[in-house]
Amino acid sequence: MQTFGDLSSNRLNLLLVGLATNPAAPKSLIDRLLEKPWAEFEIASRQPHLSIGQLKRILSRSGDFAAQAASLRKLPPDIAAIAARHRNSLVRQQSIISLTNQDVKFEDTVIAELERLAGDEECNVRESLARTRRLPDRIRYILLADSNARVRAALPYGWDDIPREVYNKLLADSNQAVRIAACQTRRHVPTPGMLLSLLSDRTTRATAIPFIDLVEITPPSSLLGDPDEEVRAACLGTAKFAGLAEKKLRHDESISVKVALLVSPYVSNLTRKSVYSEVMSGVTLNDPTSFIVREIVNSCWDDQSVLRWVGDTAQTDWESLLESPCLHLRRALARSSKTLPPAAICDLLKDSDPTVRTITATFARNLSEENLVKVVEECGDSTKGYPHITRRREFPATAFMRFAKSDKVRLRSLAAFRTNSVEVLGQLSSDPDFTVRLACAKNPHTSRKCLSILLRDPVDSVAQAVAANPSIPIEWMIELESYIL
Template identity: 25%
Template sequence: MPGRRAWPLHWAEGIGSNPAATDELLIRLLDVEVGFLHSCDRPAVLDAAVAHPDPQVRSRPADTFRPKLTSDQWVRLVRAEPSPSRRVLWAEHACAWGVELPEDLYDDLLAGPSRAQAAELPRLPAHRLPGLAADADPRVRATACARWEDLAAPLRALLLADTDDAVRTAAMLAHHNSVPMPREVFAALPAPRHALEQCRLSPELEAELVRDGDAEVRRALAANPRLSAHSVAVLAEDPSDDIRAAVALRPDLNEEQRAAVRYDFDPTSMSRTLPWVEGLHGDADAMRRLAVSSHPLIRRSVARARHLPPDVVERLARDEDRTVRLFLAESCDDAPAEMLLEVWRWWDGSFTHPDRPRSHPNFPRTGLLRYVGDPGGRMRRLALDDPESTPADVARLARDPQAEVRRRAAEDSRLAPADAVRLLNDPAAHVRGIAMRNPRLPARVLAELLHDRDTACTAATNPAIPVPVLHRILAAAATAVAARR
């Protein structure tokens, strides 16, 4: 608009979130603004990002909460990183996301100055271990001890007799994962925490420690997977509630034993998936057994499985703990429609699982118009998802007394242009923001929004902006960025 102030940097921030932006345009945007890469899932754009000469651009797609990179893109990102420490960092991230690194890349990482960090990569091939166990750097030798079971007996003996104190300690702790640790060895440890949490202890030492006067000692022992059944039973009667609570979550208890442990549980507390339960997600019999556990955290962890047997799904969908039902709605592809609709009444998505349960493939898609007059605003929102809903329904809900319902109407492609303009003045900021993105806005109004500093960024996300115009405002943004550098 001639004579109106331009806001090219604000436009650049918005273009990356415009669904009408082409791959070509977004690739050009990499030289101007890269914030959009946090949510970008376009293969061609991500290919260009990991091959970009600017390391900040290359790293942005990987440095997100849920990276969208393919295995090949991860490998290319690692190879392209000039910093040895950052190269290992990206390799660690890639492994955490299930990427199998090629053999020659391990060679490259282990040959660099960050060899000690590279030696800690969890999927390092076993045939590399002899070289690490005999490495000149004691940090590398100590790291090799973490793969104790993969080391041959002669290498273990060398590490147990190593000249470096830290290496010997690491070897000693690994050795006593299977061989009971006597009292004199335990007493000589510089820090006993790892031994308490992980090592197999001699019967005499164990009997002494489970009755230690220091609650921190008993607390560390409570999670030790190598503790004897007798010592577990002693800790199950510990005077400290948090120690008993830790015992109640041990995988070696049967459900009768677990139910006998007294512990306090706050159902509103944040809970994480128990690793040992997650490791059994593919075992149908284990899921059946654990789905009836007396412990809510175990049932919640079962509900996080991607797939579950029908009888387990049916049971968890009726669980008295609503967080179990929520986790089933968020994570399990087999969650039933009725339960998803029930969960929707009180939950509409989290940071980790946005828009679930509504986006779940089993969520009801028909028969939702019956909620157009429901007392609950969240249920009225669903009415416009029904394929039989009409523009008249959109117009009705665009005037709803609740902001969350007006927001749903504001994003509907059937919204009348006049209603879209009216919602630009809605008292709720999030409704106004969604209305700015609606493609039914008149071109004149959209242009006004683009030239207003407060709305320029959001307006630039509107898919009604023609692609040639997006290229023009990107060119203006590139010029503005170049002038600032």
């Protein structure tokens, strides 16, 4: 019993919990720990290698939290069936993923469990089932007759090949949420008569407008003056209203309409630039980080969308874009850095905001080792993206040796977590800051000698991390197991 020294009951429990989550822990040890209520949840949520018997044990006999954690896994059908009958509705809801994944054959036993879930007393369970993309039609027709509108509204989102007659039934449902959901999914093109009916219904009008370009009808021009801003904004996204919508809505003060003017392919570059200038100069709203800018960024998240804001000649406007006071815009540009010219990337790497620099270094192509290391070194302590930069193939392993000697705790912790150098880990395992020692305790390349020292660390979480490290010797696991009563 020399490895662990004198252990308090609290320290012992923490070490055993760490060992319970160790992927290299023997099955016999996990079985013994499952008898301890304080270890159930950690095992269920963090132990990657659980046997069929252990999963059955957790789902049948453990508390609700442990069962919920276990049900998040990809379960075999017979184990998922146990989860589907669990007393906790969240466990039943999560079992749907395992019962309907691509590897499962819809045999009679599986279908019987799905039918049981289709009649579950909890609406959330039935709604989740209705949203499932892989589901026998027999189950879907049961859900189609559900009395709760939330369940019917969920069906078109998961039913990719929904029959036209079923889709039309949902479009004509008595509940507006169901009609809106059917319009939003656009599984089929409605008939002209059905579309005119949807356009006359104020609850479905905005979601039905995208169908206008697909149906042979003349849309009513009154839609451009609709009191609902979402309706007016939707008109800007249709070809049939092109030109006319831009002319009538150019000076609309609605945020939704302004966002639509900026992102619509049917709006001229001249109008788009004008609206963009208003927003950025504060004519519309004085705050450069205002809601409208966030809405624009959320509406144009793909790589090319930011360029569309200033038209097809966006390359000539890089300087003004990169100098924008709006952080949302500069961060959106950084996320689009794969498509930006080299000069723009250089400017983003010099941005005053560390998050802009971090995002650029994460996504931009063909960056030098020097640039990558510099961004990581200059990141603020509150910036969380820099670990992704160190995972890039171009990131030099030698940089971790430099980080290990830094006066910044953040860099020493990063070196301890990412390096595979036994020498560097040996140096950092006695670091005065416990977060650095904690990173060493988690690193599978840390030497046995250093791990034995870290086991006696005064900080409990460091010792616990050693117990969870898959590189600890099996004899340590056996010795620790002997402490279990």
